[in-house]
Amino acid sequence: MDKILIIISLITTFSFSQSQLSIENHLRTRQVHLDFHTSEHIPNIGEKFDKKNFQRALIMGRVNHINIFSKGHHGYSYYPTKIGTQHPNLKFDLLGKQLEACKEINVKCPLYFAVGWSVLDAEQNPDWVMKDENGKMLTANLDLNAKPNDIRPHYSWKCLDPTPGGGYHNYILKNVEEICKRYDDLDGFWFDIYHIKPYSFTSYSKRRMVEEGVNFNNTDEMEKSFALALKDHMRELRELVEKYHPNATVFFNSATHIANKSIFKEALYEMNTHAELEDLPTTWGGYDKLPLEAKFHLGKGTPIVAMSGKFHKAWGEFGGFKHPDAIKYEAAAMISFGASCNFGDQLHPSGEMDFETYTNIGKAYEYVEKIEKYGPGGTPYSNLGVWLSLDHSADQGLVNMLLQLHKDFIVANENNLDKLDIILIPSKNNISQNQLKILQDWLDNGGKLIVFGNGMLDSSNKKFLIDLGCEYISDSPYDFDFTTISETIGYDIVKTPFVNYDSAIRVKLTDGKPLGMIREPYFNRTYEKYSSHRETPYKLEDSSFPSAVKKNNTIFFTHSLDKLYYDHGMRIHRQLLENAIEELKINQYVNVINFPSSGRISLLNQEKNNRFILHLLYSPPILRADKVQVIEDFVSLSETFVEFRIPKKVKKIYRVPDYKEIDFKYKNGIIKIKIPNFKMHTAIVLEY
Template sequence: MRFRQIHLDFHTSEHIPGIGKQFSKEQFQEMLKRGHVDSITIFAKCHHGWAYFPSEVNEQHPNLDFDLLGAQIEAAHEIGVKTPVYLSVGFEEKIARIHPEWLMRDEKDRTNWVDGFMVPGWHQFCLNTPYLDHIIRQTEEVVRKYDADGIFLDIVGVRKCYCPTCLNQLLAEGKDPRDTKNVVELGERVYANYANRIREAIHAIKPGLPVTQNSGHFPHGRRDLIDVNTHLELESLPTAGWGYDHFPLSARYVQPLGVDFLGMTGKFHKFWGEFGGYKHPNALRYETALSLAHGAHCSIGDHLHPEGLMDPATYDLIGKAYSEVEAKEPWCEGTTNIADIALLSVESTGYEDHASAMFTNQFDAGAVRLLLEGKFLFNVIDMDSDFSAYKVILMPDHVLVNDKLKAKLEAFIAQGGKILATGKSGMDPAGEQFVIDLGVRRTGDNPYKPDYFRPDFDMPNLGQANFLIQASGQRIELAEGGKVIAKRVDPYFNRDAFKFSGHQHTPFTFEAKDESPGVVESDSGIYIAWNMCEDYAINGSLPVKELIHQSLRRLLTEPTLSTNLPAQGVVTLQHQTGESRLVNHLLYASPVKRGTNVEIIEDIIPVHDVKVDLHLPGKEIQGVYLAPQKTPLAFEQSGSHVKYTVPVLESHQMVVLDLK
């Protein structure tokens, strides 16, 4: 894979005239050079369904009079730029009204993406219909005719569908379509059949041609879905609702799996298809650096104007980021992430409610933010991961434990590993009783929301007090081996229409009878009886953060990395084994909210005198320098500790440690 890719959308209506009339090989090449681009995904077929080349199995866009796809491939290859080719799979709007029987339907017979034909938008096709053969023929034609450097297939994934074809198949198999499990199971089979058939069709013509199936967020715990790809492209546009925490959550799951991947953002102010919208150059500088810091290659989304003219302002903008990426590439290839902590993703355990956050449940979203702000080195894992590679496993809020997970966690604890569990994590699949020994027993749901916790230790910035918790919680009592390190403190009563006090919630009482265990430490780790990660994702309160950070530091007594980098900073430590060196990535930007919940990076504020202390037992360092500047950096090695100070950090700085 190349490091500096463009994803060039071209979803273009038949009602727009003069398609491609301003395309110029020279202008196309000039923009790619200006943007420091080395790979560009270009369109064979768009969501409207039109081909952008003379097709025998599809229809060329009615207002295009030449082979635009072929001209783009020729122009790019002439200057050494690769050209993966895009085909829309899930959408082909020009035939949606011709073959409505091929469209996905929900339980109420509504279409998918838009729910009818009287609103503008796309209608998604079911791949259990004859549409599958239709899209395979289109893909085969492109692979035969063109020197593509890969195939990008969009709007695909496991779906629930109630179209007549799917319903009739379930009935013929003797299965009740009213049982959601049967519909889900059929959706799995339909996607597996599609993905295998289309990859086999591609590789029968060009063995080994890169293929990626795009469904946006890559689901944790679905390693089987990787096998139908040659690499992954992790779509994560921060300003479009994903936010700046989503990519680290995805990347730290994918990188340890050993699959090649890239991070896909966009040049847009917000979302795909936005003409005339631009990010600040500093945002793209940061977003591409965030990909590099997580072992990923980079992709930036753009949308070609219908007349085929590349936008100079866009490629000046992209060039500011990609010129920096180009200089950094030698230190970013073939890396593995070093991690002390494993975040056992709630999503990977089968939890499916994504309504509360963009493509991610709030439990995982809050957990990743807490770990990033604490500057902990971590990976995101699933139940098939090697737990022994970590010192601490964080189980956020809703990690229910089946027999397989129970055995792995018990083995992890037996070898000296520690658990930090919150909320219902550590309980049986019904969420009734603990099956992992955390020094506590569950006595029921906590009837109060909100309530309070009072630690028996000082919080770093707050000392000791009764601190508000606004999330749901569990009532617990001590079991053998448990020690209370923070108490739950009840309010006088819950607030309701006929019984309330003050503007918000009821204050805490001082009665001893209204106290019970809230945070318990044992030989296995620490259990916190509230949904702390969900609380932090929604409310972001300082006491919640400090309790989680203090708990992790009690369990992780000798972290691999410590730093004074401020809260919004991001830190990773990558091992570039082929070069025998460690690369410490330090990033800092502070997104602000603009408009309605749009996260914007504009100003890059330099951070001075960033101190780093690495604990590297068994490793001897022969030199430290800044990259890509290659400026030597003073360091001190004492025993297993290596310390250095970065004089100034502006957005992204790599510190390279050469190993003896």
């Protein structure tokens, strides 16, 4: 039986990978995601839909791909259906009309299908709603005891369980098969809402866990069981779509986000034909969320689409407008990090397209048309790797430092160490025994390592997995501490003790060299003992515990500098990282000189085209309101230089989008050029 399962798995994997190879060839670059979540209490649905106006809007927006809706969050379908329920106030096949309109002007149009949030299905089938251990319905931001006229929170619903073994899974399959049979040559499906809850106690999920022998007192086991069941659900959907439309794209939203959750750890993203990376940087995710996720999925060989919205504050808001300059910057950033572009919109219930929206998107996509050949199809290229810990504050804090230092990176794993000269290990351990052996071999053969905090401690947090020149003693008894730094890594850092808002672990030197020491406070701040406004002052002598240790090709920081930077953003901590990289004498492929810290760089290799592309972006996000960032000012930059140490013979260098050629010479294996004046974005192409 096991052999049969293995063969089936191999066949499935092969067919998926074969179809994925063709995706990159027709994954369009200028996309829109068109929401249409429409209440049954609104009349005359779609009555103002006009094919010519719909096409006009897409042409104005320079859109070549739009995700349109088959079934929305309210649970209604927008086409005649015998399986589901057509919206009661829709009198015609709106989906069919949109498909016809798109095909006439050669616009790709995958179909949106709501899964985890479907109000009608939840109301009519309460047994499909996720339950907790006590049988209570699981909800998102919803009060089950609210009165009819109480204000309903935004984004609130009963969470549905689509795992196999339950009626909802079968219902979804029947819906999707009906759509596949009804319409010819579908471009794809876009399935939404898979991130809701980590596990479920519906009757069928509970039955599955019992059959699998899951320990109900072990959260990890329950989460893994649910994630793998979701993966089976996705696999069946993917196979169903491929049966009728073998060239169609298939995407399951939420499976691509990097997180310490089973939905990511069990690689549910493998069920996608491509990865779509959702973000609304003005209010959630931020402008530095995309680079890490883009580099991860591109590193897997997966084509990517970056998704934002035309909205100012929230997904789906009516009347919310992001300025065209902000859309243009986001679109340029998407291309820069190797992604196709997608901006969300929501169609008015009347079916009438908003031309202002597509005018704004069109201004951005006019620029994208000029640069789109120089992003998608490229892979991140760097000799510096970041090992994922799956602790968000650790990973993102480290990434934030690297982005601001213009130290380009790729995501390191056991399969790409031969491409790397240095790896940075965040402050939470996420290294298996097999990975550890490969990592140790790489280190023994000249690899260089920077480690933070607990990143190299074993599962008991008592012993280092790699010899860092010190031994673990204990955690600190203090809530905070201070650091004094040696001259070795002390460039541009104060010589007096500086505060760390969380304390370091205590280690004892063996044969490592201390690069800094811990200065401890007199005592923790308590009601019994305190001094001044905040942290207690430091003692006048260093402790015996180092803050940084160097041994051979490794530097170890006893603080979680990554988390400290994520939470507090103190420049000294970022400078420590930069100095450590310099101390290990790493020559990165790109060194950018005189470029603001809020500028961003991305080096891509388009091997098929024999060229590298260095993208430079500059328009710093501004905090305009509580938790609202905007892009507003495009400032001209004129004195930026770049040094390239590319391991290829460069034949020609020019700038995009104006194709102005740049003169260059090699000196000691280095190409140094001055970047011509630019605003917001430019790309430097190096043909080899």
